[in-house]
Amino acid sequence: MAENVTLKQIAAELGVSAMTVSRALNNLDNVDKKTKKRIVEKARSMGYTPNRVAKSLVSKRTYTIGVVIPEISHAFFAQVVSGIENVLYETNYQLLLTNSAEKTAREKKALETLLAQQVDGILISCSEETEDFSLYKKIIDSGKPLVFFDRCIEGIGASTVSVDDRKGAREMTQHMIDHGYRKFAYLRGPEISIGKERLEGYRRALKENGIEIRENWIVQSGFKEKGGYEAMIQILESDSEIPRAVVAVNDPAAIGAIEAIEEYGYSVPEDIAICGFTDDIRARLLKCPLTTVVQPSESIGRKAAEKLIKVIENKNEPIENIELLTDLVIRKSCGCNKPV
Amino acid sequence: MAENVTLKQIAAELGVSAMTVSRALNNLDNVDKKTKKRIVEKARSMGYTPNRVAKSLVSKRTYTIGVVIPEISHAFFAQVVSGIENVLYETNYQLLLTNSAEKTAREKKALETLLAQQVDGILISCSEETEDFSLYKKIIDSGKPLVFFDRCIEGIGASTVSVDDRKGAREMTQHMIDHGYRKFAYLRGPEISIGKERLEGYRRALKENGIEIRENWIVQSGFKEKGGYEAMIQILESDSEIPRAVVAVNDPAAIGAIEAIEEYGYSVPEDIAICGFTDDIRARLLKCPLTTVVQPSESIGRKAAEKLIKVIENKNEPIENIELLTDLVIRKSCGCNKPV
């Protein structure tokens, strides 16, 4: 295969030095107009493309951003990535995408590879499994720019971009309370930022309204359909009673739970009202459209990428915890247009 | 910030040469066991990470694959990327993701950047807009491994991985014909591979059954909801008659068309039956679930990545046009469980 054309080759063809070619092609200094013209034309005709690898080795900049997400095929993350990509396109950075598949080990490997690749910065949304933050800390302490998005670790020296999960969950729960529900269950996510924050929002809302918090109705569901399904079954079988309303950590979990509810012969929202979080693309299309909390996914990606680039380009950029606002989307699954 | 540790630094600490460190860390040759142990430990304690940029400069390999897709937030492509990512993870390649946003200009820039980055190979699904294949041809002719997926250009020297679109469209249309429909309209995509193939499948099916093909009911819709909506309106207003059945180039177009149909006071499938292509995540969830053709999106990504890696690692790898099979998913929108 035709090897890539190099500065040296162009120089040889033209009988000038490689340096002159470099200068001409980078619009630098004073290069004789005629020489420059010859060089530019020759470069084009030979199909020259600057070798970024060599450039990076010298400049210690790769103009590449590493992104670690827990699951690409999850629509929310796809949209976040889309937001990131748009910013990087505008700013001439490249996107190196890795997937942790929710596994700590895979996330670790991804981060190490990104560092080896000399990415200029890292955007990461933590895997569901990760409990040990020491690797994040090490990277941050080494001075490598890093920004968390969506599933963030605050207080370890990096900026974060997330939605105000606690507030969103609290408002959602409050909405259900306002409608008269009193017997609540909660499908909780793992012990990472958003899981914790949303549960806390749920707890607050109940507490503020003097409603009993049944700990055995706060069940671990993870972030996926299957976990939601299983957690819901656990609740339905745990007691002689069933909850009147369920708040789920996200839409996939809620969708799984609905399946369980219906398998047990109950209907949504007449017997059990339920709401989610995320506004999954499917939420509005369900037989009983899901009430949920919208997260501005594309904006999260944009903001995170913008912040990261600021950090990269200005070492004094302050650490920020950026919170975007959520909105409630009231559909049918919360039963708020029907009597309790 | 703490600069990255280099071989030289480790060597200096240990009083050996950089070369020995390199050998020890790469499990090469004969390195004294004790020396090796000392080196490995030192490397770990100093937090050494090999610099891939420097490695690449020497080896001319980056273990990086560039992917160009038309739209990340499109669920189908997100799944394809997921399939690609899985293969790359298993084979220790990295994924450089770019988005053409369906624009030729952006696609061109993406390809040039990927080449400058010295990716080992390229996976691309053509943008909707692209009509000039000379850049693809130039890249392929230069010997840079490239594999098309989903939206492919055949016959210009690169392998392709796609579904048998023509067959899928033909079967879908045949299914509607079997159910008794005779007055068909078609929402067509752009003039790229899959657009052409599906239209051809549609034409064949009608022809084989001796059904009239109304050219003014074959309308350009593009690949998105908005285009489908507008195309459908054009059909509904073009004539005193309306079609009894509509075959759409993909699900988003069909979804847009359904909106138009309903706005005009018709219902699906009673007045107008419709089917799509892709099995979008929303298809099954629509008020009237959409009959469609399933494409094995994740497999497309896997196969394309696997083929590309074979091409990279074996220069004699033959050019193939890999076709994956589609399946019909009969839901309600084709009206096949109701009288015509």
Next chain:
DNA sequence: TTGTACGCGTTATCAA
């Protein structure tokens, strides 16, 4: 205006 020398971090090659 143009050229030379050198270094970025790694590996291949040949010598010790």
Next chain:
DNA sequence: TTGATAACGCGTACAA
């Protein structure tokens, strides 16, 4: 078993 040297392609610094 280990080391010295050169090379990958480019850009900085200095010299001509």
